[in-house]
């Protein structure tokens with residue numbers, strides 16, 4: 674998370690036709706951001722290029738969601754999820770995110786590509802309190818067990834229905 678930004682309760686709402694697009698290198702440093710990204714995140718291109726993608730991380734997001742994202746990508750699969758991001762002025766914007774690994778001809782991952790669309794409102798209404806519950810669990814647990822403890826909330830929610838987080842996300 675970027676230091677020094679105070680989150681504020683003002684929301685920026687994505688329009689139906691918006692696509693927030695970014696690319697990173699294999700280490701998650703931004704190599705491309707489209708205009709809509711810059712508009713929502715409130716940064717100029719020069720402030721984004723070469724910077725870790727957690728520049729838009731919102732402190733309300735549980736760490737377990739990003740852990741799941743990186744595990745999925747490192748397994749060579751694409752990730753779908755609902756992500757709350759923070760702009761440079763502290764305002765927030767919810768996204769429905771898809772992140773895919775980019776591979777060279779040998780199959781080595783050379784970077785990642787991400788497209789975020791306007792999220793469904795009922796999905797945001799579903800995930801906001803779920804993430805809040807996960808975050809509270811992460812804060813209550815010690816740093817070593819925080820992510821596993823919070824992941825259990827996800828597992829407990831979806832496993833009884835025979836679903837993964839992503840299967841549920843895609844079913845919404």
Ligand SMILES: Cc1cc2nc3c(=O)[nH]c(=O)nc-3n(C[C@H](O)[C@H](O)[C@H](O)COP(=O)(O)O)c2cc1C
Nearest residue numbers: 674697701726727729730731739758772785786787
């Ligand atoms: C292509 C790509 C797009 C990403 N998009 C976001 C994003 O929109 N918001 C976000 O908080 N993290 C995003 N991440 C994950 C961040 O790199 C980072 O793992 C996350 O913000 C958690 O921060 P931390 O690793 O400092 O805990 C993205 C990563 C990649 C590779």
